[in-house]
Amino acid sequence: MSDITQDGPMLAADGTPLKKSLARALRRQKIRALMLIAPLLIFVLVTFIAPIADMLFRSVENQIVRDTLPRTVVALKDWNPDGEEIPGEAVFQALNLDFQIAAEEKNHTKLGSRLNYESPGISSVFRSTGRGADKIGKDAEKTFTGIDPRWKDPAIWAGIFASPEAETALPRSARAYEAFAKSVRAEGKKEVAKAKLWPVVFSALLDDLTLAQPDAAAVAALPAPGPELVNAALAAGLQPIDAKQAFLEINDGWSKLDLWQTISAYSPPYTAGYFLNAADFEQTSHGIEARPPSERIYLKLFWRTLWMSMTITACCILLGYPVAWLLANLRASTANVLMILVLLPFWTSLLVRTSAWKVLLQQQGVINDLLVWMGLVSDGNRLVMINNQFGTIIAMTHILLPFMILPLYSVMKTVPPSYVRAAKSLGATPWTAFWRVYFPQSIPGIGAGSILCFILAIGYYITPELVGGTEGVFISRYIAYHISTSLNWGLAAALGTILLAAVLLLYYVYDKIVGIDNVKLG
Amino acid sequence: MKLTSILLASSALTLAAGAASAIDLTFVSWGGAYQNSQLKAYAEPYMAEHPDVHIAWDESSAEAVAKLRAMNEAGNVTWDLVDVTVSDSIRLCDEGLAREIDFDTELAAAPDGTSATDDFGATLINDCFVPQIVYSTTFGYRTDLVGDTPPTSVCDIFDLQKYPGKRSLQKRPIDNMEWALYCDGVAEEDIYNVLGTDEGVDRALKKLDTIKDQVVWWTAGAETPQLLADGEVVFGSTFNGRLFSAIVEQNQPIAMLWDMQSYDIDGWIVPTGLDAEKEAVVMDFLKFATDTQRLADQAKYISYGPARASSAPLVGKLDGTDIDMAPHMPTDPANATNVHRYDYTWWADHRDDLDAKFQAWLAQ
Structure with missing residues (x-):
């Protein structure tokens, strides 16, 4: 025996090293196991993990500014946001094209609401400008059709911009026309050569012909009647658009430094702005600053969510432990009846249970009436037990109690009663027998129940909302508010990410202290 | 076959x-x-x-x-x-x-x-938007809890001496801020100009401060009729249709206070x-x-x-x-003598900002 091991690695029957062949067999087994769980794994990935990851990604995503105002963002790079001056004509020229295109594509208000999260009032500037901006293009259209009515014909435009020279000769118009053509094609109702032109293409053409001398060779190479039309327009002595003045006339919001600082600060494709916001900070032109005290809410809510969830979990342990012990130690027939009482709330609608607490706890409610009737409380001084933190803790403890009792019960069921008897017969007092012998064996149940209760509590929404008043609501209320009311999905995602991170962190700490192997669900 | x-x-x-x-x-x-x-x-x-x-x-x-x-x-x-x-x-x-x-x-x-x-x-x-109905957010009060002088003005909400007891208000700044400013002496047509400034917001919150500890904040439309029916509150704001069913269909001792009702419209898109x-x-x-x-x-x-x-x-x-x-109907001339037209576009712009301030104020 010892000779073989000294000669080399142990070999399997077919001559390959045993280690390798074992690894192969195990791998095959693993793949088979993986194949078995593949349907579930793929299902979870596609319907659960991927959407959540996508949603969380929104907390840093900020492509919308450069997608909607691409030229303006580039032009703004030369502007000093810390100065006293709003940007100059070059930025407004870029804005003119970007904004008119965005307004045709109906993207401008989306950006307006995005920037409104950072600086209130921007949304209405964008909305009202969207209604007026095409006037600039319409004026340009009049100028060109005045020179030659053929400019009005979409077919001529289609002909000119089909050629590759158009990009060199008339770069801005080519860009604007491309956006127009793309939108018409996407709508699919009309041919591009027949659809009504967007006014912005004329304003882009005017920019091309007035802001710089177009490349003569490229113009000459345009398909007919391009060169003829362009040269006639050039000869007519065109006046450039005063974009800055035009925009300030449409809405004087564009003269506000704050608006430009916001656009400039939020032009990068990714932002920490949502996370800063979720932690009561804000990004200003001077860097990151704490929000004014009158607007700080989120840190307070996170903290409240954490400590109240812990309190609720602790209440569940206190109330659930004796019940679970009774369940595990009573005769089976009695225990079954008790079990039904534990499970009954499970089968009742959550809203019904929450509303029942309202009836019980309110100032004209059952408990107060009873206390007044017994003379413990005077009629004028009825206790306030709802619409505050007390109400939330009571109602949530009741709702989450089964999640504590069931794991505790299943663990206690496995603790042999003979251990406690043995401890007692060896002279332990009932307390020592319980504390030194019974309790340590039930800890895995407490662990499992606590994790369940805590994680459920931290994300609870409807119960705190209904019975919590102002003091007893959780951060989940704000996640819901930003998802469905304010539509600030980025901020909702940031709040959700922080909550998820906090839960994972606590889970890690819990694992270090209690050990996740000590958790038993049954 | x-x-x-x-x-x-x-x-x-x-x-x-x-x-x-x-x-x-x-x-x-x-x-x-x-x-x-x-x-x-x-x-x-x-x-x-x-x-x-x-x-x-x-x-x-x-x-x-x-x-x-x-x-x-x-x-x-x-x-x-x-x-x-x-x-x-x-x-x-x-x-x-x-x-x-x-x-x-x-x-x-x-x-x-x-x-x-x-x-x-x-x-x-x-x-x-194709409009369908005009509804309003307005107040109802318990007829048996207001004594012999039923309230006639929305500002009675802020009068704790005359009408002691709890009031229920919606847990959002919309309407409440406007009523507060109105009852602090701002003319109806100036409300949004005032509310657009930081001082105006502070002024509205200060007015709400005077009744803050007597307010039950609601989020679902059914809460106020229930609170009124239970006698939990003396006054409560809610949608007028909800109060109608409590008063007419369930015969509760509740009456309408139409003053400064806040018009809103519902419709199809x-x-x-x-x-x-x-x-x-x-x-x-x-x-x-x-x-x-x-x-x-x-x-x-x-x-x-x-x-x-x-x-x-x-x-x-x-x-x-x-x-x-x-x-x-909220539009009935007798009910519409003094109405508040809530400015949708103004709120579209300022909702987030004011909500943060309002919620921070609530939590103080």
């Missing part, structure tokens, strides 16, 4: 033909008595005339904007007609999620020939990107459901005022009873 196969094939063909001509539509509304009024006044008569159209309801209006946005991103819009509030319609229209409507050609004119635009008048807020066939049916339904008679019919089932001026004279009695609906 041959016969059965022919029979089978022909029955399959008729089935297929039946399926092809039937049109299934999904309408979205708020559920409850309101959705029921729409079912009775619009959908059932329409389906009776068009047996091939089948309408299913989805009670998701509260999350309509978020859901439509998500559906649009996923490229799969499954709703055909959506009931929303004005402020939601502004956002949907802004984002291109709602179809623009040419009111005069796509909606019915009034029976006397007045164009739809003139008939709807001020209730037309944007190009996508058509999502963008419907296929042509469906869109034609939806637009046909919309024309039918928002004509003068149909809007007046809806008021048989719920105490919200029809959005068309021409519908008002046609409003009758509560369905199956002898109760005249007109005096219970």
